[in-house]
Amino acid sequence: MTVRTGSHISVSFLSLISALTLAACTTTEVDFQGEGEGFIGSGAPVQATLETPSVGTAGQDAADDPAIWASKGAPVMVQGVSTPGFVAGTDKKAGLYIYGLDGSILQFLPQGLLNNVDVAEGLSVGGKSMVVLGASDRSPTTTGVTLFLYDPANTASDNGVRLWGHVPTDVVEPYGFCFAQVGTQLHAIMVGHEGEVRQFTLDAGADGKPVTRELRRFDIGTISEGCVADPATNALYIGEENVGLWRYGLDPATGAARTLIQPIAPDRIVADLEGLAIITDGPARYLIASSQGDSTFPVWRVDGTAPVWVGRFVVTEGAVDGITGTDGLHALSGPVGAAFPEGLVVIQDDINDVGTQNFKYIDWRAIKTALGL
Template sequence: MTLTLHYRFGLMTACLLLMAVNACASEAPESSTADAPPAGTVAVPAALETKAVATANADAADDPAIWAAAAGTTAILGGETVQGFIAGTDKKAGLYFYGLDGRELQFLPEGLLNNVDLREDVSVAGRKQVVIGASDRGRMGVALYLYDPSSTDPANQVRRWGFIRSDLDEPYGFCLGKSGAELHAILIGKDGQARQYRIDSTGGEPRGIEVRRFAIGSQSEGCVVDDGSARLYIGEEAKGLWSYSFAPDGGDQRKLVQGVDGSGRLVADVEGVALMRDADRTFVLVSSQGDSAFAVWQVNGKAPIYRGRFKVGAGVDADAVSGTDGIDARGGMVGTFPEGIIVVQDDENDGQAQNFKLVDWREIRRALGL
């Protein structure tokens, strides 16, 4: 009698577990479970830092984006000859542009901009331009800007281009992506609602044509598009990192790359998400704000593979990073960094207003054994 009850109870439990697995198959973790996380979290030094944003004593600096001139070339921005720049939001005041040495080159007093991203080699009015976009919580939409990297005008600067109005209650997360020659914007509301717009500039002024809307589920912000694989990665702050299709008909189907599950890989809040291309390898880097760290996955294979996590400690010319939010990454030659950099927001900037820290990618690669 007892054996029969145990058998029936075990059978029922197995069936219920099987039903739960089948029901959640579309949201199963996509990362390899065979790769155990390395012991601990490695430390890498900050190489240098940007000037602090002007909004002091507030949660202000938020998200960076990196542009670099081709190796051996320069450009003009803010009256300076530069090898690239870092765009960084002060979400209380506007958009900064810093040199790769951290100096301020330009500031656009655009108000409540939250996240920023860019794409280069976009044809606008017959010229290859850098398009910069940002989520705008003041005007409720996407603010768009242009930079001409080939201009020889000493006064060459980033200039306003246009605006895409959205029906989201509070535009929050933002990223750009290219599908062939088409430029698309992903805009995420603070409540987890998302919109995808195709940016059409055939008439001169940019127009945002909505091609997709979906719901992430709860508060979300960080996102990045892998143009090559047509994948969209989104950080849901309390839940984890998700992988979506970037295609307009991708709907809301997704796979969980990593959850906030007690493994220690991601600690809520999950914030910035960035893509690093390193030769033939592609990595996704994610801000684990809950413990001021960053987690790394290699994503150029059949499934994401967890490669470890790191913290940014003090360097010769910068203090350590804490409470980090936004992150961006760029591989290859970036100014004086021969193999790439990452740029991260720093919450507590040694007694000053918040700013952004630069880290040599070689330090991260060496520390994680990549």
């Protein structure tokens, strides 16, 4: 495995000052700061294996964020289809898609203006171990987090993902969302458009309905979205879109203390900083980010005391078209079905070659090879 060593990421003094200045004055999103929409920066090339159909909202910025779940045992049933797992993907104008690991549409839930989605397993609801999905929701009547359940033990032909409930919030525009398994507790973290963070526990009450308790709230500063937790190192990574990548403590007792891992800078992250995901590979864990402004994907190794820069990859044309302008992404260690024995990375594609936006599936082995991991 080849990585650059060292506990700190080197950036120029001018880049750092520029990032901090931007943090103080930016109040609107800045998309595609490279050389125009569709510009692709430098990075190790990889190719996607397959893709989903276009989301149903035609001609709009609609597909946003995916989440992957895979059965650790026998295949499961989703709407009459036997599958080793599924990918949830948001259409932020219309609802939630459930895709097979082959990219096919298994289910669509018209649940409003969902933005970011995440998935967790093992939550006990009514005495059953359930898979729970959560999504930030910007719908006027359900602003907050919308929750879904999936019963992997149910073999009925009509089994599928179903609406569970809503968690209201005082945040005007919920944007980012991620789960974290902290000991025996399931934590949920919602990031507001203007950087408001709400962290709470999620459980099921005796009546089977969701029960939450707020643990912490703090402000990031400006527009933020992507978040991902690494409980093993007590880390919560959040992307401040036009400023950079922050590492917070996952423990609510750490408050708003944070470390800037990487400011916006050429050849590292080009605004907007969007999705974040972590994938485990043996003893190593890697953080993958979406540098939307130059359509690249920066990677750090994060299982040590501090993140270590690895490099960047880009997704070029192959069996399907390449990836540009990504919003959300997700990663899961393998095996994820027979086609992805070591892991799967799913990435939103802003400029799809046919139809509207969609999601691309990439074999983790291809990324490992490209980066020399």
